[in-house]
Amino acid sequence: MTKVRIGLIGYGVVGRGFVAAIKKNRAVIYDKTGIELELSAVADLNIASSYDQFLEDVPFKTRDAEELVTSPNIDIVVELIGGYTVAKEFITKAIANKKYVVTANKALLAQFGREIFSQADEAGVGVGFEASCGGGIPLISVLKEDLAANNILEVCAIINGTANFILTRMTYEGATYETALAEAKTLGYAEADPTFDVEGIDSAHKITLLSSIAFGTWVDFKKVYTEGITKISTVDINFAKELGCTIKLLAIGKRTEKGIDVRVHPTIISLKHRLAAVNDSFNAVLVKGDIVGETFHLGRGAGSLPTGSAVAADVIKLSKEIVNRTAPRIPPLGFLSPKELNLTDIKDVESEYYLRFETEDTPGVLSGVAGVLAKNSVSIKSALQRPYENELQIPMVFLTHTTTGRQIDDCLKEIIRFPFIKGEPVAIRVEEEG
Amino acid sequence: MTKVRIGLIGYGVVGRGFVAAIKKNRAVIYDKTGIELELSAVADLNIASSYDQFLEDVPFKTRDAEELVTSPNIDIVVELIGGYTVAKEFITKAIANKKYVVTANKALLAQFGREIFSQADEAGVGVGFEASCGGGIPLISVLKEDLAANNILEVCAIINGTANFILTRMTYEGATYETALAEAKTLGYAEADPTFDVEGIDSAHKITLLSSIAFGTWVDFKKVYTEGITKISTVDINFAKELGCTIKLLAIGKRTEKGIDVRVHPTIISLKHRLAAVNDSFNAVLVKGDIVGETFHLGRGAGSLPTGSAVAADVIKLSKEIVNRTAPRIPPLGFLSPKELNLTDIKDVESEYYLRFETEDTPGVLSGVAGVLAKNSVSIKSALQRPYENELQIPMVFLTHTTTGRQIDDCLKEIIRFPFIKGEPVAIRVEEEG
Numbered sequence: 001m002t003k004v005r006i007g008l009i010g011y012g013v014v015g016r017g018f019v020a021a022i023k024k025n026r027a028v029i030y031d032k033t034g035i036e037l038e039l040s041a042v043a044d045l046n047i048a049s050s051y052d053q054f055l056e057d058v059p060f061k062t063r064d065a066e067e068l069v070t071s072p073n074i075d076i077v078v079e080l081i082g083g084y085t086v087a088k089e090f091i092t093k094a095i096a097n098k099k100y101v102v103t104a105n106k107a108l109l110a111q112f113g114r115e116i117f118s119q120a121d122e123a124g125v126g127v128g129f130e131a132s133c134g135g136g137i138p139l140i141s142v143l144k145e146d147l148a149a150n151n152i153l154e155v156c157a158i159i160n161g162t163a164n165f166i167l168t169r170m171t172y173e174g175a176t177y178e179t180a181l182a183e184a185k186t187l188g189y190a191e192a193d194p195t196f197d198v199e200g201i202d203s204a205h206k207i208t209l210l211s212s213i214a215f216g217t218w219v220d221f222k223k224v225y226t227e228g229i230t231k232i233s234t235v236d237i238n239f240a241k242e243l244g245c246t247i248k249l250l251a252i253g254k255r256t257e258k259g260i261d262v263r264v265h266p267t268i269i270s271l272k273h274r275l276a277a278v279n280d281s282f283n284a285v286l287v288k289g290d291i292v293g294e295t296f297h298l299g300r301g302a303g304s305l306p307t308g309s310a311v312a313a314d315v316i317k318l319s320k321e322i323v324n325r326t327a328p329r330i331p332p333l334g335f336l337s338p339k340e341l342n343l344t345d346i347k348d349v350e351s352e353y354y355l356r357f358e359t360e361d362t363p364g365v366l367s368g369v370a371g372v373l374a375k376n377s378v379s380i381k382s383a384l385q386r387p388y389e390n391e392l393q394i395p396m397v398f399l400t401h402t403t404t405g406r407q408i409d410d411c412l413k414e415i416i417r418f419p420f421i422k423g424e425p426v427a428i429r430v431e432e433e434g
Numbered sequence: 435m436t437k438v439r440i441g442l443i444g445y446g447v448v449g450r451g452f453v454a455a456i457k458k459n460r461a462v463i464y465d466k467t468g469i470e471l472e473l474s475a476v477a478d479l480n481i482a483s484s485y486d487q488f489l490e491d492v493p494f495k496t497r498d499a500e501e502l503v504t505s506p507n508i509d510i511v512v513e514l515i516g517g518y519t520v521a522k523e524f525i526t527k528a529i530a531n532k533k534y535v536v537t538a539n540k541a542l543l544a545q546f547g548r549e550i551f552s553q554a555d556e557a558g559v560g561v562g563f564e565a566s567c568g569g570g571i572p573l574i575s576v577l578k579e580d581l582a583a584n585n586i587l588e589v590c591a592i593i594n595g596t597a598n599f600i601l602t603r604m605t606y607e608g609a610t611y612e613t614a615l616a617e618a619k620t621l622g623y624a625e626a627d628p629t630f631d632v633e634g635i636d637s638a639h640k641i642t643l644l645s646s647i648a649f650g651t652w653v654d655f656k657k658v659y660t661e662g663i664t665k666i667s668t669v670d671i672n673f674a675k676e677l678g679c680t681i682k683l684l685a686i687g688k689r690t691e692k693g694i695d696v697r698v699h700p701t702i703i704s705l706k707h708r709l710a711a712v713n714d715s716f717n718a719v720l721v722k723g724d725i726v727g728e729t730f731h732l733g734r735g736a737g738s739l740p741t742g743s744a745v746a747a748d749v750i751k752l753s754k755e756i757v758n759r760t761a762p763r764i765p766p767l768g769f770l771s772p773k774e775l776n777l778t779d780i781k782d783v784e785s786e787y788y789l790r791f792e793t794e795d796t797p798g799v800l801s802g803v804a805g806v807l808a809k810n811s812v813s814i815k816s817a818l819q820r821p822y823e824n825e826l827q828i829p830m831v832f833l834t835h836t837t838t839g840r841q842i843d844d845c846l847k848e849i850i851r852f853p854f855i856k857g858e859p860v861a862i863r864v865e866e867e868g
Contacts, residue, residue, distance in 0.1 A: 021583045021725045031650055031769050032582050130580070136726035138572070138580030146564070146572030148466050149455045149746030216465055274732070277711060284730075291455045292570035292743035295733035296718075298708070299726060309726035312583030324760040335465050 003036045004319040007074035007099075009065040009090055010081035011044040011055075014104055014131065017308025018078065019054045022315070029312075035319045037312075043068045069094040075322050076315055079103040088112055095119045095127075100322060102314040104131035104307055107196075110205035110221040113212070117332040126321055127332045128314025133206040134159055134283045136306030137299035138313070143213045143287070144334035150289030152214035155253040156431070159206045161281035161301045162190045162197035163229050163249040167266075168279040171237050171246055177230065189281055189302075199228035200264040203251040210285070211253030211262045216335040219253075219262055225346035227265040236356060236426055239384070239397050240268050243354075246276050250431060259342030261349055268354045268430045347406040352381065352430040355398040355408075360420040361387070369396060372414045378403045393422050399430065437470045438753040441508035441533075443499045443524055444515035445478040445489075448538055448565065451742025452512065453488045456749070463746075469753045471746075477502045503528040509756050510749055513537040522546055529553045529561075534756060536748040538565035538741055541630075544639035544655040547646070551766040560755055561766045562748025567640040568593055568717045570740030571733035572747070577647045577721070578768035584723030586648035589687040590865070593640045595715035595735045596624045596631035597663050597683040601700075602713040605671050605680055611664065623715055623736075633662035634698040637685040644719070645687030645696045650769040653687075653696055659780035661699040670790060670860055673818070673831050674702050677788075680710050684865060693776030695783055702788045702864045781840040786815065786864040789832040789842075794854040795821070803830060806848045812837045827856050833864065 006022075008015055022029065022037045030036055039058050043065035044050055055061060062068065069077055069090050077094035079101065081087050087108050094101050101120065103109070109116065109129055120127045130140045134157070143152065158164050162184055169180035181198065184190035196202040204226040211219045229249050240247050250267040253260065269276050274296050278284040283301025288294050300306035359365045366385060373380060379401040387394050400408075412425050440456075442449055456463065456471045464470055473492050477499035478484055489495060496502065503511055503524050511528035513535065515521050521542050528535050535554065537543070543550065543563055554561045564574045568591070577586065592598050596618055603614035615632065618624035630636045638660040646653045663683050674681050684701040687694065703710050708730050712718040717735025722728050734740035793799045800819060807814060813835040821828050834842075846859050 017725075025583055025585055025725065028585050028650075029583055031771070032578070034770050137729055138576045141575070141580055142572045144466070145751060146575055146747050147743065148750045149459055149463055149743050151459055151462050216462075289743065291451075291459065291739045291746070293734050293737075293740055295571055295731070297729070297731055299729035303727075305725045306727055309581065309583050309723065312725070313580050316582045317579060324758070326758040326760050336468055337465065339465075 002034055002323060003038050004322055005038050005040040005073055005075045006078060006315060007041040007043070007068040007071065007076070008039065008078045008080065009043045009068060010079065011042055011047065011050050012080065013304045014307045014311065015044070015080040017304030017306070018080065018311040020305065021308045021312045023054045029316060033316055033320065035316065035323060037315060037319065040073055041068045041071065065090050066093070069099065070097050074099060076100045076102060076318055078311060078315065079105060080311070082107065084108055084111065091116060092119060095123050095125055098123055098125055100126045100318045102128040102311055102318065104129070104311060106132040106202070106205040106209060110208040113209065113333070114218050120332060126318045128318050129209070129332070130314045131307045131310035133210055134285060134297070135299065135301040135303060136309045137283060137285065137297050137301065139210070139285055139297055140213065142295070142297060143210065147287065147289050147292060147295070150291045151255070152287065152289050153255050154288040155207070155210050155214050155285060156275065157207065157210065157251045157283070157285040158248055158275055158278050159251050159283050159285065159301060160197050160200070160203045160249060161283055162194060163200070163203070164278065164283070165189050165281045166198070167229060167232065167247060167249065170232070170234055171241070172279070174234060176234060177232060198230055200226045200249060203249060203264045207251035207253055207262055207264060211260065213334045214253055215255055215260050215341060216339050217260065217341040218338045219260070219343065223343050225263040225265065229266050231426070232266050235395065236354070236428065239356065240354070243399065245270050247428065248275055250275065252431070256344060259344060261344040263346060263349065266428055268428050270433050273431070273433050347409065348404055350402050350404050352402055353400045353408055354428040354430055355400065356426040357396045357415065358393045358422040359396050360422065361392065361394050362420050365420050366396065368418050368420070369415055372411050373398070373400070376407050376411045378407050378411055436468055436757060437472050438756055439472050439474040439507055439509045440512060440749060441475040441477070441502040441505065441510070442473065442512045442514065443477045443502060444513065445476055445481065445484050446514065447738045448741045448745065449478070449514045451738030451740070452514065452745040453742070454739065455742045455746045457488045463750060467750055467754065469750065469757060471749060471753065474507055475502045475505065499524050500527070503533065504531050508533060510534045510536060510752055512745060512749065513539060514745070516541065518542055518545065525550060526553060529557050529559055532557055532559055534559045534561070534752045536562040536745055536752065538563070538745060540566040540636070540639040540643060544642040547643065547767070548652050554766060560752045562752050563643070563766070564748045565741045565744035567644055568719060568731070569733065569735040569737060570743045571717060571719065571731050571735065573644070573719055573731055574647065576729070576731060577644065581721065581723050581726055581729070584725045586721065586723050587689050588722040589641070589644050589648050589719060590709065591641065591644065591685045591717070591719040592682055592709055592712050593685050593717050593719065593735060594631050594634070594637045594683060595717055596628060597634070597637070598712065598717070599623050599715045600632065601663060601666065601681060601683065604666070604668055605675070606713070608668060610668060611666060632664055634660045634683060637683060637698045641685035641687055641696055641698060645694065647768045648687055649689055649694050649775060650773050651694065651775040652772045653694070653777065657777050659697040659699065663700050665860070666700050669829065670788070670862065673790065674788070677833065679704050681862065682709055684709065686865070690778060693778060695778040697780060697783065700862055702862050704867050707865070707867050781843065782838055784836050784838050786836055787834045787842055788862040788864055789834065790860040791830045791849065792827045792856040793830050794856065795826065795828050796854050799830065799854050802852050802854070803849055806845050807832070807834070810841050810845045812841050812845055
């Protein structure tokens with residue numbers, strides 16, 4: 001058997017990209033692998049209206065994915081509908097029916113991956129999810145296979161194209177958050193409800209998966225500290241520029257002495273940081289391994305074709321196992337037995353901080369604020385106080401030396417009580433050059 | 435069998451890195467793969483003097499690699515001695531004895547890969563060579579597997595750390611070529627005889643392999659246009675800076691309408707080009723696929739541990755095939771049958787050019803040179819003529835629009851005959867932003 005039969009659930013943006021890839025490059029794929037990928041079935045609720053040339057010769061088209069996951073004529077089920085409910089049901093049923101599964105569903109895997117992967121393991125089938133993190137960038141396979149001889153020390157990533165597009169517009173075009181978001185919607189980079197993207201939840205799903213693979217553990221998505229970009233203003237972006245820095249929404253996973261540290265938040269990084277030049281809707285991931293040192297991987301993190309490319313890569317890899325009749329070469333998450341690793345409380349995570357306070361122009365402001373920082377053992381690396389044009393309040397910006405989230409919280413609680421402080425203080429973590 | 439027995443030939447820089455990786459991370463690798471890598475034998479001409487802690491429990495140490503490639507107790511032979519002669523003999527013999535082979539030997543594979551891979555194919559054994567291009571950067575596997583659904587359109591790379599280190603020093607420290615080369619030698623980045631690195635030969639070996647994989651053909655190394663960095667001067671580096679550009683030694687493989695275009699030469703690229711920020715001894719590769727778009731991969735291209743990481747990754751991947759008793763999942767070069775693709779003559783390759791002429795300060799110079807360019811249909815994009823301080827001759831710099839190597843050659847032949855032209859003209863190809 002050199003033909004592998006694919007059943008696709010969900011003919012939306014990514015589904016179309018995947019089908020376009022395997023149809024357009026059918027001969028290329030055969031030449032590279034000796035395998036013929038046959039799209040045997042497509043299930044989509046709107047299958048009647050979503051008809052196009054690529055579906056013409058698909059023998060089985062249905063609204064009912066149920067038929068597809070139980071069909072004896074399907075080898076690999078490709079789930080591209082997203083979401084938690086029916087997607088989970090279809091994947092579970094496909095595995096129960098001994099189908100190999102490929103999915104791009106990070107939200108599902110970040111929350112129910114442990115359950116799904118253990119079912120797949122028992123059934124002896126493979127689950128591919130390269131497309132779930134970083135779109136077209138080879139990433140999951142890099143962590144699982146190419147860097148397999150490494151103890152991974154750190155994964156630092158820009159893995160949400162929508163948030164990155166918005167921050168890029170704010171940084172280089174001076175757009176406000178609101179206009180940049182509106183533009184992202186117009187261009188199709190942001191959905192009508194952009195919550196998952198701008199609140200960092202999508203990034204948290206992805207770093208949950210990447211950190212799990214990297215550190216050989218099961219990261220609990222619910223415990224991953226997640227902070228989005230909705231409070232980032234051009235004022236802070238401009239101060240960051242003055243400091244030779246830029247603001248990015250980073251997803252970070254680090255191995256620490258005590259366990260691991262996994263989090264998503266806006267971050268100030270030097271313009272020399274490899275991630276600083278990753279703009280627009282690009283995604284990129286910096287990986288540090290104890291043997292290989294630093295590797296850096298960049299590409300389109302979303303979009304029909306780039307994501308379709310990753311889905312197709314998984315289908316091809318799993319096809320080889322099906323053809324060879326071998327068990328999956330590696331466990332889905334890339335390790336045999338999950339280690340229990342302590343996840344550092346965000347309050348204990350250490351970093352340098354950027355702080356901004358809006359203050360009245362009265363005597364004693366600097367000494368008041370600096371006094372609180374000193375009392376809480378937060379050491380100041382640099383300070384900047386300078387009036388705005390045409391505004392009464394004065395911004396006061398500090399860069400601190402390394403401190404904990406707890407110390408910063410304690411400072412802010414106290415500082416906010418000063419009568420001269422106007423509005424909400426801003427605290428943004430700073431990551432060292434990578 | 436979960437134990438895989440490795441025989442290593444060559445305990446030099448990369449050999450030590452590989453052994454350090456599999457010894458230090460023995461438990462990590464087992465946890466990720468379920469496979470125990472046993473270093474069963476090491477052959478090295480200086481085995482007596484190269485003794486260290488990692489070799490202590492190696493059961494078989496010898497000066498004679500012959501014993502190792504024929505031993506029934508070895509599953510994978512790792513060849514890390516380099517060179518064309520004995521390395522080829524050992525690899526050939528290992529394959530004849532049904533051993534899987536891992537090598538970092540780009541010089542050997544670029545010239546004899548076709549023969550070696552076809553032997554391996556007949557014997558049904560796998561050959562891994564991830565470490566041969568880009569050191570620790572996952573690259574071969576990315577082209578062969580992760581981007582398998584793509585028609586690869588272009589591979590554009592900085593894949594020689596020595597040359598890149600030298601150009602970086604010349605660009606950012608103002609060093610001359612000679613002092614930068616001396617520094618590279620002191621730091622161990624350049625060998626006593628740096629010919630392969632600075633003349634682009636090493637890059638040509640690597641782009642021969644990468645292009646073969648990318649385009650599904652056998653690129654003939656001898657036909658790859660190869661030009662090194664020995665003639666690059668700080669004068670041109672400084673003019674490039676003024677133009678918002680930098681000079682890099684690029685290895686380029688492109689799919690064209692008529693076939694392919696593979697070459698190595700110093701190249702002027704915009705500072706916005708992704709490869710412009712790849713400095714020091716880092717390597718990086720920009721890949722363009724018809725489905726995925728652009729992906730970018732960066733890391734340490736050489737060095738004991740980074741290269742050892744890639745060797746170990748190959749050993750782990752091949753070990754899984756050995757354990758599963760499956761034939762290699764994919765052909766070594768990633769395609770079933772090589773296509774015959776026409777390699778464009780360098781004289782027909784089109785690009786923009788940077789030209790510099792040193793001229794006497796006499797009337798008629800600009801009109802003379804510009805006249806020759808016009809006569810040969812070379813269109814000028816921008817021109818710059820400006821006296822040096824304290825020197826009589828005047829540099830005249832042009833950026834041309836897209837033209838062919840042949841047209842430029844014709845111009846240079848004619849221009850050099852003007853009596854006001856001093857010394858050798860400089861012509862450097864310009865690559866568009868990538």
